[in-house]
Amino acid sequence: MSRRTLAGGLAIAAALTLTTLPAAAEQASVRFPSAKFPLGSRPVPTKTMTAVAQGIDLYDVKAGSATDGYTVTVLMPSGRDYGMQTTAEAKAAEVEAAGETPSVQKVVRPSVADAPSQTVYMVRVGLWSLDDKKKAEETAKKLKEAGLKVKVDYLGDDGLKTTGPWDVKVVMIDAGAFGGSFASSLGTSVAKRETVSSMVKAQNALLGVNGGFFNIHTDKALRGEPVGASVVRGKLLSEAVPGRSAVVLKGRTAKITELKTTVIATSQDGEKAEVNGVNRAVTTDELVLYTEEWGAKTPTGGTDAVLDANGKVVGVRESGAAVAAGTRVLHGNGQAADWLNEHAFQDWTVKVDTKVVDLRTGKALALTPDLNVIAGSVGLVRNGRVKITAKQDGHDSVNMILRRHPRTLLGTTRNGSLIIATIDGRNPGVTVGANFQEAAQFMRWLGATQAINLDGGGSTAMVVGNKLINRPSDGVERGVGDALLVLPK
Template sequence: MPRRLLAGLAVFIVTAASVPALTATAAAEPARWTLPSKEFPLGEPTAARQKHKAVAAGIDLYTVRHGKKGDGYTVSLLMKGKDSGSRANAEAAAESARAAGFPAALTEFVRPGVADFPEGTGYMARVGLWPLDQRDKAAEMVKQLKEAGISSKVDFLGDDGTQTTGPWDIRVLSVDPRVFRGSYHASLGKTVAARETTSSMAKQAGAIAAVNGGFFNIHTEKHLRGEPVGVSVVDGKLLSEAVAGRSALILKDRTARITEIRTDVTVTSADGEKTAITGVNRVAQPDELVLYTEEYGAKTPADDGAEAVLDAEGGVLELRASGGKVEPGTRVLHGTGIMADWIWSHAWEKWTVKVATKVIDLRTGKAIPLTPQTSVIGGGVGLVRNGRERVTAKADGQASVNMILRRHPRTLAGVTRSGMLLLVTVDGRRPGSTVGASMVEAARLMVWLGARQAINLDGGGSSAMIVKGKPVNRPSDGTERGVGDALLITP
């Protein structure tokens, strides 16, 4: 909110003649971007409380707080492990609890429609309602239900995604490319396979600021869970292939933009045989050809496949069985099933094979030049397009009640009309302190901030914003989580 400073009761009258002429440098200096003063878009329609801190030339950090605590706790009955489902399943769960002497009630909710996924209705069966300071009583109800053979869990009502008073605790980092003289980069840390904290990756790069990047694969072996789910380009090198059609953040020098992409990776043998490489730096599925780079940081899978070890120019140094190291300066073509046969037939030692990589912008149909200044980070869901809310949950693989409607901690990235980069963390999972945001609320927030394009990155316990080496938000795990990749702001 704008403020006026009064010095005692003195009134100063300033005439045009008394104002020194602006120098050419001062006149040309762009105005500092500030948070909107209009009503906050979530909760009660009033202005938010905000604090500002200058981080570096062109980089500003804002703390935004809004709303008040009001939601309490309930107990949700589980239906095959889920807390919501069809009306019939919810009624059956409620009736089971009533038969055991518990006053269960049916709750109907509406999951809002988004750009590529229609509105839907769901149902929950719930028992009881307790204020914020009585979570222990809700936990006691879960215990009693368990003794009666009924599965349930404690739910904070603020997580539901329906109407709430908040509160919200948000950090907004703005980077003005007209003033900032550094650059933007993606980082996977020391290796693709291992997870690292955002602050660790920021420290390695000497970054001024950083946020966590996209989602990573939690459904693979533990030592490989740093692998991005989707595209990753670091300083011009493709280190993880895209899921075609999903949203991504394209970084080059100090410019950022958001689009949908696909990747095309092929290999052509010296005998003219050409085939697709379907994966980069991930575990191979049956009948797949996967490329491993020296950044992978783990042995290739020992899966009875075949491998061709390549030098930097594509020369085949060695044919070997699967399950070996990727030495510095080399790449490894790894084939399973019929693609192992392709390697044995078309990647002979001392031959040269050509690996071609393209990242295609699906909005323009053109290839994105993979220069050393180019990085790409995959997003979880597109949020804003051309200044309007446009949540692409289905295209981005997140079309569910939990991802669209429920509130979680969020990390968001947006670009304004003037090219300003906005990085946002919305803290959550702290009842009474901050509730997080749904996908729809995240889109609304980014439009309020002035983003013309915006994307959702990984959230939950992964959400972290680092400024000058220290977290400025509060990760919901209580400490920083190791993640797959990060977006860095470097000098």
């Protein structure tokens, strides 16, 4: 079998292209760092800067070189590419029986703020250079014919030592010079997925990036639904996952925090019921609020109480119909349907109280038209220090913490300036992406004192001036649940 040692990379010379900036921007309180790139062997990056608008600078950054190659990874009985040592050794014996030479690799997933480290083992076969992927595929085919489940892996995706390369886009929005505002958008409806490009165009935004995670585990027609808090122009359109990181946008300010939402329905007879969700699929015995932004029919198999803008019940119906403009629908099934049938009679009033609480301050947010909220996926930096809250945010796996993926990152500086970055990945030899530790280090390097990871992978997209400027790993721009938009004055 052919085995190759992967060679070292080439140094990259520094280059800087500047555009003429307005006088106010020359005193920027957020600046691109002069220190070496923080990832890999800390190479000197090349960067090209463009002034997008007053107070908004865009940097196209490239760093590192390609020295990683390919291997074949053997899958464990669980279907994962890692397992316990005894399981890995048993798989290695199967590889030997198939006539190949395996290696059992010990991998330590690093600890994060809310989860300890984890040691796992992988079974790998062979090592080939970047140009020899076909040889890795031939070995994979032989092992599959022997009854083993395997995959060809690019080693740059592992999350272990690498020289890169990295292809990054960074937007720095100076709090003192920027005169526009920030907003969130769910596109034409909550249920539907749309591209960042379409949302930027519809709002005439200066730029936009993809927002938080959306629900890929629901009905295909409903997969635009955000997983976590969404507020658009002061209106709660998706409930929070309690404690999950989020960015609160108010006018031209941005704050990273954790949120909790509560929605209570109170009938005119004084009876109260907790509303379990907003604009999402329903489960047994749940009461869910649907707004006109939902963009789909209510679920079948329950009861709908249709409310006008003042909370008056203008109709009680079997569920499974659209939400008309100017109305909201309280939908219930099981015990929740019973509550509606007993406390939401025609022409009665059912008051729906919505509260969004900042868990860092304990105070409720004022749901005014200039308030927007986008749910993050993982907290990365808090008060200037790396603090990765992967478990709290539901992403404490080896794949999410250690492996490299495309990333969309958002941070705020000490003076309230905003930093948005995309790191492209899954493109062997061109860009490797980042893991959570690297993403946190990168945002600190850029000057963020608070930072979160938004959705990433194939969802990562940055649109500036109606042009997609990064290269999504799917090959085309993916429809997403929501977007963060930067609007002009």
